Amino acid sequence: MVNAEEYLLEIPMWTKQKNSLEDVRAYLEAMGNPDRALKAVHVAGTNGKGSVCAFLTCALKEAGFRTGTFVSPHLEQVRERFLINGEMADRESFEQSFSTVLAVTERMVGQGKCHPTFFEFLFYMAMVLFREKQVDVAVLETGMGGRLDTTNVIESPLACVITSISLDHTQYLGDTISAIAAEKAGIIKERTPVIFDGGQPEASAVIEGRAYFLDAPRYPVGEDDFAIRGSLDGGTGFLMSARMRDGRNLDFAVPFEARYQARNAMLAVRTLEILRGSGIAVDDRALRRGIRATRWPGRMxxxxxxxxxxxxxxxxxxxxxxxxxxxxxxxxxxxxxxxxxxxxxxxxxxxxxxxxxxxxxxxxxxxxxxxxxxxxxxxxxxxxxxxxxxxxxxxxxxxxxxxxxxxxxxxxxxxxxxxxxxxxxxxxxxxx
CATH class of the missing domain: 3.90.190.20 (Mur ligase, C-terminal domain)
Structure with a gap:
């Protein structure tokens, strides 16, 4: 029997070429298009993607929604990339999804298709796993960029989220904020709400332009949308206030010492507000409890x-x-x-x-x-x-x-x- 972890970690040694989104779709079709069974929130950006995914996951869980979350990279073991209700996927489910994708891969390679890259293989596993677990919402983090990222095969997400933009992976995405923002904005779909970090004028202009072109409702998050009210006892986090779309101020606790998490929390809050229009209703109580319960290792x-x-x-x-x-x-x-x-x-x-x-x-x-x-x-x-x-x-x-x-x-x-x-x-x- 093939060891899943060993096989996965060896893929980068002999598979270098990234497949096109058309090839990704061909693989998914061979698996029965598991992605099309999912209601997804698609998250891109340079910094804060994982934190936003974690906030969303915990709030959705508190509201009673079964949530599948696909994130990267992992810190200690590859199963960390697949979360069901915020918990690492169990080994049996992980291995079942691996076996399903491996069988399809062997058949496709036999037909002359290229073997999936490491990230592509993991994405296919996530789609299969989330379908089998019958998740209500899938929270999907891009790997790198957005426009050409494997996750961008998702056709009709409930919402797209773009976190802060910084100079990273410049050899692939461009060496200016505008160029990188254009790659991230590639996840925006026609008439799909886009919630984004509005604190960088250069990036915001690019995202706004792409959203306008696609008639996508735009929800920038800026400094006026939230405020930090003080620290929690013992330095375990801070209190913040979010300005909601109906004009109310909603106060809640964020369980991270790093104040940069305030903006990530606000992006998640605004996204949860927008999702209410798609029947994914997370009330204020679940939102507060979810944000307070969020854990995300390796971020201060x-x-x-x-x-x-x-x-x-x-x-x-x-x-x-x-x-x-x-x-x-x-x-x-x-x-x-x-x-x-x-x-x-x-x-x-x-x-x-x-x-x-x-x-x-x-x-x-x-x-x-x-x-x-x-x-x-x-x-x-x-x-x-x-x-x-x-x-x-x-x-x-x-x-x-x-x-x-x-x-x-x-x-x-x-x-x-x-x-x-x-x-x-x-x-x-x-x-x-």
Whole structure:
């Protein structure tokens, strides 16, 4: 019997070419078009996609809707990408969906079709799994971009959501905010509501234009739509107020220390409001309870006392990370230490400069990751030393880095960032 995880993780080694959306549709047709049985919310953007998906999932669950959520990447195991009512899919269902997709793949490849990429295979599994579980709503996160993303085969979503845009994957999506926004706006469908982060004029203009062309109702979320009212006791989150479309203000608790989650929560709230028009009614009580119950690992996650994990890995994410670090250090009056790693295809020089000039770090550790995409520690440490006003240490593995940096930061605060691959390794170490 084929081991599902082993097979999936080996796909990138021998399948490089991304298939067209026409080829994706051919595969789905061979599976009985499971996607067409789903009511979907499609989420794109550079930063915050996963958090918005998590907020939506928990609120829908509280309202009694059976929800399937497809997200990426995973931190520790691939099953994390498939959620049923916010919980990782059980192994039996995971393996059944894998077997279904594998059988179709073998038949299609035998007919001359290209093998699915890693992400395509996972997407097919999600569609099969969600159909079998008879979910009421599917919350689907794009992998990269939007216009050509595998998930964009979805034809008639209930709503499209576009989170904040930043410079990331520039070799594929373009090297300007406008170009990247155009790729993200490619998920917008004719006459389908689009809820988007309206805080970036350059991106908003592109999204507005695409939505106007498709006669899609537009719901930008801006600074005037929400306000942070204060912190929860013990630094476990914050209170915020959302301006609803009917003019009311709705107050609720957000269980994250990072204030950047306020905008993501507001995007989810506005989306839930719009979904009421499609018969997906989430009342205020379910919304409050759902937002309060949301958990999303690796996003300014307090993994242990004084230890924070954040997957920030691009300019926009780093800026939000810095703001969160300032909030936490200001509240606790403790000094910050940093553990950092990056993959080679990111703009690590700009990230290092921004991080070093924005926060008075007491010490910085640079870790080597297991990922083959990881950047050489000597090179990354050299970049940090050119900007840092504190000692910068190099480590050959995440385990040694974590132990040494936790000892250095004893009684203070250790923040870990730069790559979700790093965060996954650290969470695995902390959970063993």
């Amino acid at each position: 996650e307090q993994a242990a006392p004084g230890l924070y994990l954040d997957g920030a890995h691009n300019p926009g994410g780093i800026a939000a990370f810095q703001e969160a670090v300032r909030d936490v250090t200001g509240r606790t009056e403790k000094e910050p230490y940093l553990l950092f790693a990056a993959v080679a295809d990111k703009d690590y020089r700009s990230m290092a400069e921004a991080i070093c000039r924005g926060i008075p770090w007491r010490g910085i550790g640079i870790a080597r990751m297991k990922s083959s995409r990881g950047l050489d520690t000597a090179e990354l440490a050299g970049v940090f030393r050119s900007f840092a006003d504190c000692p910068v240490r190099e480590y050959e593995d995440a385990e040694t880095a974590l132990a040494d940096m936790r000892a250095a930061a004893e009684g203070q605060l250790l923040f870990c960032a730069g790559s979700l691959y790093l965060i996954g390794e650290l969470r695995e170490l902390l959970n063993t």
